[in-house]
Amino acid sequence: MRMRDGLLSAAIVLASTAAALADYGIGTPATPEEIAGWNISIGRDGDNLPAGSGDTVAGAEVFEQRCSACHGESGEGGIGDRLVGGQGTLSDERPIKTVGSYWPYATTLFDYIRRAMPLDSPQSLSADEVYAVSAYILMLNGIVDEGTVLDADSLPAIEMPNRDGFVLDDRPDVGQ
Amino acid sequence: MDEFADRDVDVDQPSRRNFLKGSTAAIGGGIVGVAGLATAAQAQQANNLPPNVPEWMTYPGDDTAHNPYGLPSPYEEHVVRKVLGTPKTYSAASSRTPLQDLDGIITPNGLHYERHHGGIPEIDPAQHRLMIFGLVDRPLVFTMDDLKRFPSVSRIHMMECSGNQSFTATGRNTAQELMGLVSCAEWTGVALKTVLEECGVQSNARWVVAEGADAAAMTRSIPLEKCLDDVILAYSQNGERIRPEQGYPLRIFVPGYEGNMSVKWLRSLQVREEPIYSREETSKYTDLLPDGHSRQFSFMMEAKSIITYPSGGQQLSAQGYHEISGLAWSGYGKIERVEVSVDGGETWQEAQLQDPVLPICLTRFRLPWAWEGEPVTIMSRAIDETGYVQPTLEALLDARGRNSVYHNHAIQPWAIAANGEVSNANA
Structure with a gap:
């Protein structure tokens, strides 16, 4: 797909041959409605975030009802992962990896809660509820203030503490 | 792997040794000689050994296709996937293939991890x-x-x-x-x-x-x-x-x-x-x-191997000949070579690879070996077609620390005691 310029003309010949062979005519066109219904992925820049909004106060209520049984009253963890604390511990002997200490993008919080949480009833929260509980979890981590309202504009603007904490795979590092 | 899918536990694994001990009476196998088992059941089982006619030859067996989807012998019921410990959530957990009980390179579908x-x-x-x-x-x-x-x-x-x-x-x-x-x-x-x-x-x-x-x-x-x-x-x-x-x-x-x-x-x-x-x-x-x-985006699974016989939880039944056997693999392609040490990593011998050797595929290796009854530590290391050599755990820990969680492909040593018991030498 990505051809070097010098090979472009040869590539076009090959591509047209391949296209003729690959034109199986199998499959049905996906309609915009079908795609919209299934595309629940949110990019790190917030692309595809839905309309709606929620604040930390509403989020506290959602958390209490739908999250705390597994993640603890204050996000300290239980059956589910610990969500709060641990900032500054990643190079410690016992690092604590949470939303606040480890997750690089706040948008991933919306993406993951909507697609997979709560564990017993995924995709049951409304967009407003997901914005709200995302705001609450970020507040518990000291990343946003109480009363913060999150929506498709404000969520991607949040700078997570570990945003720059990731490096690309540089293996092999051992064993050569 | 989440922490809860990969947590520390002490597991009572039904080992080859336990199975053999436990079923000696049932199958009348070659391990008679365990003292104190001269029971009525054992006496009855002896009726199936030479020179007697085995009982299961004296009447017709089950009808054809009495299991439309076939099942392993009931004597193999210990060969199953296993979840370690008690996960916090069974819907988000893992189960493991009984590598030590399998031969060849293909994992039966019911045993795939x-x-x-x-x-x-x-x-x-x-x-x-x-x-x-x-x-x-x-x-x-x-x-x-x-x-x-x-x-x-x-x-x-x-x-x-x-x-x-x-x-x-x-x-x-x-x-x-x-x-x-x-x-x-x-x-x-x-x-x-x-x-x-x-x-x-x-x-x-x-x-x-x-x-x-x-x-x-x-x-x-x-x-x-x-x-x-x-x-x-x-x-x-x-x-x-x-x-x-x-x-x-x-x-x-x-x-x-x-x-x-x-x-x-x-x-x-x-x-x-x-x-x-x-x-x-x-x-x-x-x-x-x-x-x-x-x-991040650390996709590739690097070259790795493990000896599956003799391996932890098993028991060498006697001194003398044993075939060391195991599996090697690499995400980068074919296995080029597997080396086995029977002296704790001091010296290495090249194992025989079972054909076919396929890219990104389990590769069975074998090495004939005579055990003299002394305590030894055995281990294998894989070398893939890129020339990559499977590292020791020490080398990995030096480079990556103890908190990487994923991508540990270190050499696995097994300790064989004088009584023939095999255990994890890293424990």
């Missing part, structure tokens, strides 16, 4: 769809029948969980407990390249985001270059339709990459310029290094 993030959905294939959208000229929806109309491909590949072999867990003794998150099968389906070309990938595309139809809507981003190389949209496993635990009716199979990339119950592929930075590729499946940074 599992790792689920939201349980095993029961999917009606007639109601399952694969949608391909994003940076394509023709977004398309495919039924299972559609996908089976494309030209098919079939290849034998291993798959390994990134969390196979903990850096820190204790209390694990068998090959299954220590390294049972690797399996191998013949995967049949359609080359993803074929289907992507049907959709027309646009020139700015770089990644394909696969999403499962499970309760976790499991999501991973795969480089487009890999998708156009050897990735399979698989609907069959060892000849039959993929098992529900492996993604029925459809999974994406990404050879050589960590197992969770091979998203099960595949329902959509979004072609993108950027990865999606899902929870599974940010907060999980990233490898924390000593300086506090984490490796």
Whole structure:
């Protein structure tokens, strides 16, 4: 797909041959409605975030009802992962990896809660509820203030503490 | 692997030794001589040994196809997948292949390791769809029948969980407990390249985001270059339709990459310029290094091996000849060579590789060996076709610290005691 310029003309010949062979005519066109219904992925820049909004106060209520049984009253963890604390511990002997200490993008919080949480009833929260509980979890981590309202504009603007904490795979590092 | 899917536990594994002890009376095998077992049952079993006619020759056996889907012998009922300890959530956990009880290179479908993030959905294939959208000229929806109309491909590949072999867990003794998150099968389906070309990938595309139809809507981003190389949209496993635990009716199979990339119950592929930075590729499946940074998109499973006989929990029955046997594999391609040490890593001998040696596939190795009855430590190391040599645990810990969680591919040593007991030499 990505051809070097010098090979472009040869590539076009090959591509047209391949296209003729690959034109199986199998499959049905996906309609915009079908795609919209299934595309629940949110990019790190917030692309595809839905309309709606929620604040930390509403989020506290959602958390209490739908999250705390597994993640603890204050996000300290239980059956589910610990969500709060641990900032500054990643190079410690016992690092604590949470939303606040480890997750690089706040948008991933919306993406993951909507697609997979709560564990017993995924995709049951409304967009407003997901914005709200995302705001609450970020507040518990000291990343946003109480009363913060999150929506498709404000969520991607949040700078997570570990945003720059990731490096690309540089293996092999051992064993050569 | 989440922490709770890979936690420290002390497991009472039904070992080869226990099985043999426990079933001596039942099968009247070659281990008679365990003192004090001269029971009535044993006496009765002796009636089946030479020179007597075995009892099961004296009447007709079960009718043909009395099990329409065949089952292993009841005497093999200990050869099963195993969940370590008590996971906090069984819907998000893993189970392990009993490597020490298997021969050859193919993992029976019922024993292929599992790792689920939201349980095993029961999917009606007639109601399952694969949608391909994003940076394509023709977004398309495919039924299972559609996908089976494309030209098919079939290849034998291993798959390994990134969390196979903990850096820190204790209390694990068998090959299954220590390294049972690797399996191998013949995967049949359609080359993803074929289907992507049907959709027309646009020139700015770089990644394909696969999403499962499970309760976790499991999501991973795969480089487009890999998708156009050897990735399979698989609907069959060892000849039959993929098992529900492996993604029925459809999974994406990404050879050589960590197992969770091979998203099960595949329902959509979004072609993108950027990865999606899902929870599974940010907060999980990233490898924390000593300086506090984490490796991201660490897909490749590096060269690795394990001796499966003799291995932890087993018992050498006698001094003298034993065939050391094990498995080696690499995400980078073929296994070039396997070396075995029977003196704690001082000297190494080249093992024989069983044909066929296939790329990104379990490779069986063997080495004849005579045990003199002395305590020894045995181990294997794999060398793949890139020349990469499987490292020691010490070398890995030096480079990566103890908190990487994933991608431990260290040499596994087994200690054999004077009484023939085999155990994890790292314990």
